[in-house]
Amino acid sequence: MATGAMNAWIADFPWRLTQWPKLTMASKAVPVTPGKGTCLLCPADSQLGPLQEYAREVLLDDRRYLLLELPGPAVRGPETKVLHIGGEQPVRLEFEPESTFQWRQGPETVLEPGHAQYDGFIDEALARMQEVEEFTAARCKRSASGHVWWPVLLNDFMGYRDTDEAGRGLIVGIAEKMPLYLRDIVAGPKRVLKRFREPSRLDRIQELDVHCLLDYAQRPGRSASEKAGQKQRLLAVIRRESFDTLENRVTLDFCRRSRQAVRSYKEQNAKFAAFDPEKQTGSKRLAKVLNYGKYCESYLGDSVWDGVSALAEPCRTPNYALAQNPLYVEVWREYLKLLRYANLREAVWRWPRLAWADIVRAFVGDGIRAAMRETGSIRLAKRPLRNGRAIECGTWYREGGCEGDWLVRRDRAALGCLYLIERSEIRRFSATPYLELANADFYICWLPAGTKQAFYLPIWAMVGDLRWKDPAHADRERNEWAHDLENSLRVLQDRLTADVRLAGGAIIRPDWMSGRPGQTRAALKIDDQGPLPIWFIETHACGNWGDQVGIIGEIVEGLVSHAARN
């Protein structure tokens, strides 16, 4: 039941859009969970308020509609529990409390204890995308046209095989870089001379101010020695060095934030052991971070900081020392990263599914590339990477960038063309009505040679919620999703023209809820015998995919053979 004047419908899973026009009307009873990709559909002339820019247009029955993927709860403000969408009479949607996480407000803005795994997933995804951003920026400077290509990213960056089991994160980079700088700062922090008034011995007095003179005049006695009394001391101005400067306050804040980040990292990676030099086992990355945590603890306990006051709020403007001093400038740089990281985490917190879709984009691209290499296919296009300047709606990529297009050949004969298309491109790529109802993040498109038919395999990135911690629940849910997806695809298939066929679907999830990586990464093919096979893949965000990308090759192979059969 609609609560406002605006007509709006809810698709609680992205693929449920295929049910149109039988979607449920938006109401507060509909649970909105950030990891499920719940979407709101409304007429094109609707006013969605601040979320308007995140909506995209879809054509249904030759009419234009706006499709908005609903964000998760905000970390502060009125949208922590309820979402108001629309203009004068907005639709009011309540977040489902059981499936969401609690965000603890504070300088470090972390999740409540107990959600460390999900926290770790966000850290990993963010760290990965930040590394991609840095890699792209460095390569752009070297590129004549100022672009970096997807194959370059996958070859030179994603192709790197990471043997360390512990997750990545901003704190890892800080732990590698900062101990030496902090050591030098603690050894000789910048100080200033501050004036204090203290009773001083007569022979040590150098400076008196008005206050001291008043005190001097009020004392009994005629001479200075009489006024100095028995202890022979008078109130005088003395100068004493102080460490309470902005740069030291920032350094102190940096150490505190680092300590908090190390604690979170430790909690997220509790299942791994730190590197043991004697046994030569364990995670070096974790050991490094833990060591850095110890440094921070010891620095924070140093008496140097005793007189340094804490910052009431994060410092945003550097002073001269923070901007120019070779030691403090490094602290300032990393401090800003930590602050920015907190903002990024808030964005990803609201849009976790779209942030995960960025990782899935690389995962699928890497898999297709590996499969195409094996078959000796011809690359038709080399797409440039299109990073935005800031994270927007949880995503870093601007539209139009996916790993390239291929002419697949076997035995020197062309079999057909294979494309990886993202959601914003699908309408331009295929003018087939209703195809965009699949509302998938990516589509693998196979155009076999010698026929006019086109085969599509949509791929969804999904995150899920805390209930997945229970393996039995996860299994149950996984099967429910798969069957629901299959039903949705059947509905969609009936609407498509005869020359456009669906060849199944795939859901790719992060494995943050599971234990050690490698053990639970799953690639399930559900409903193998049916006409629409559903793939369910679990992987992780850090990019160390190894042979797991071979599953994408299997999907492609399945797509090609499905096309050959049909």
Next chain:
Amino acid sequence: MLLGIDANGRSLRWLEPDRGRKGTRYAIAGVPPLFPDEQFIWNNPSAADPTFPDGLIPLEEAWARLSYLEPRGIPRRIPLKWRYRGADAESTLNPAEAIANAIRQNTPIGHAGEMVAVAIPNHLDETGQDDLISAFQALGIFNVRLLWRPIALAMSWASRNPDRAKALVDSGGSLWVMDLESYGLELTELKWRLHSREPNYACPVRSYPRRNDFDPDWASRHWAAKIAGDVCGQSGRSTSLLWGPAGADFQRFLEGERHGPLVFQDKEDPRRWSLGEPVHFQLHQDVVALADAMGRLVPGMQPHDRILVHGWPAAHIGEHLARQLHRRIDVAGKYAVAEGAALYAQRDVKTRPTYYDTLPQYAIWVSRRDKNNQLNFLWKALNDESVVDAGEKWVLSSRTEPDLIRLREDTLRLPQYVDKFSLLVQNKTVYDADTLNNHEASVILAKRLVVDLPTMTTAQTPLRLEMVLRPASGHARFSISARDDQPLFLDRYSVDLSWKTAQDEPEHKGYLEAREVVGRIMDRPGNRELARLLARRVRGEIFGPEVMHRFQILMDEYRPGHIDVDAVPVTSLLARVLTPWGHVANPAMTQPTRGLWGSRRQFNDPELDEIAEDMGEALLHMGGGGDWYKWLNQMFVYTPRAFIDQLRDELSPGQGTGHIHTWNLIIAPGRVFDNPDDFQNFIRFSLECGFTGPDNTYTQHYWWSFFRCLCYHKATAKVAPELVYQYLEVLCEFIEQHDLPPNTFNDQRRKYALHALLFALRLRDNDKNLEFMPLNDPLVSKYNHLFDAGRLSDERFPPSMLAGMGNMVQPGDNFSKYVRRFLNFEDTLADREMGAGLATS
């Protein structure tokens, strides 16, 4: 580091002689950006979306657009059109910028510290050269020199075959450079000479290219397209093979190198690609036709001349061509152009001689009196076609060429018959060649620079001329200044014409341009003060003796002849200031008539706007019946908005003519309506009342107002052509039905009918690609018939048009013949210059 670059054709090659490095990029094409804040990708055609048909811009196409020669031989730069894929917007790309970007992204040009020589087609004109240099400079590359491709080929050839070059010097023979890699076949004859500064160095002499050295039908690109068509078959899109992801492999295939798979796009579904099978191709069947074309292009090949062929087809057709032409030919290597460019850079850096270039001959449009005091116009050559050292700036001035310049300057006098000064300079070498080839109407006659001058000259001012030229650098500047170092006009000391920015003047146009009149208020500051005082006077203010004295002085300075400003009524003052005067008031004066205000609006002049507002307000509230219209319309474009609104209301179609009680109302639109909408309404109104409302005496005023709208205001030409055509039809019928006597004081209908016809032809200058009244139009025949029948003939020139320059009129000529020449596209440059005198107020 020195660098030679050959960026033409399908292969971009660069050569760095110091380090012995070289490189090639094949089939360079630009990938349009997705969004406006991104740049083109020029170094990776596979970055394009393979599903997007024709989504690439070939570098070859950019060269073709930059150096495009129309079939009639006119150079023209056509922007490249493309659209963003991510953002719904279209844009255009300057071809020169495209080329500069492509070179920057594909060569180490950004690291070349010393000098870069970029080879350019032999037919690239000065504007194209200038564009290219500007585009490089915009990318921060300032050390670029341009070099003609045939010269680069010749220098490379001479460095490898010094004996053959010397033999050509001895025999006086030529090297015919046949460049197939340019936009079309460029066939260049190069004579050889020992350089005066280095007697052992045989260097080529480049003569100024004639248009007929060029044949767009023969170029390697045509062969490449044909072979690509064969590879793709019926169902494939050959451009996708030429410029798509396999473009480089296809070029390697053409050049006989190892190549990868040739993939091409399906014609019907751009998403589907196929594998092409390399075909065995032969080009020798085209050699006979090519030899014929060469024979046509260069009839005068001597037995001891040599031929140098460049381009990938040369390897396939070389032997056959030699047999066909009965002479041996040399085939240039793949890197010959880049090598020649690098050689040029090497020599130029060391200030050693490189090659000789030929300066074209330039001419300037001047007037001269003959012995009968008849004023004639003619093109006076400024220099002779001469051979000069390449790359050097060549200055023609009284300092460098005192004797030559003295002869030229003798004829240079500032024309005094117009208050618009036009500087016209002609590239005589090109023009002569074009007219020889019967290019007729589309030939560019000259470059014109129109200078809007606030004041007129009253004497024949002797002028000084200076021209600065530098071949292959896009540099051609002409400057005219007063010989006595006095300012030409106000604070303007010289008039400078740059070949790049000046407008093209076609040989014939068949219409007169609009000429905005600059009001006298712009002549000097005193006139502004006078206008302020006059406005106060109109309001009825009574001046004290000091102000009145000042007013008297200003009035006397403003206009010759004394009146007592204190004694005469305000209307007399207005008549003296606002009403145009000049030749009409005093035939001895050599100036055309102008009033205080003009049809030219001066932007960013708040003082003027304030005066106009002040005077407009005063006049609006003055009252006075017919005079009210008279004074306000003489404020031209500065007239108050309320007055324009009232005119619009009173002269709207459907209003009738009952309310019109003064002819000043009818003539007001001529000065005031400066936009097409108002003008259109006025035409409709005129047609509705048949030029006769409220009575027959108003007819001439309708015509006057009609032609003045087109004469004074540039924007009025955007009126609907069919409406003006209808106006001319009605006018023609009117003349057929009424007997119009020759011009008298009371009946000036014939005179203004001719004016209306003359200025209506302005619609021929439209950018909608519609032909307005072409020569075969029945209305043109009808008007010709009216002239033949004597209904419009024998009208004398309006005295104010000639403004004391009666000797400009050829004996036997008259205004009727003058208008008829325009009607029939027979007008000359002198006619158009004379037409400027009609822009009087």
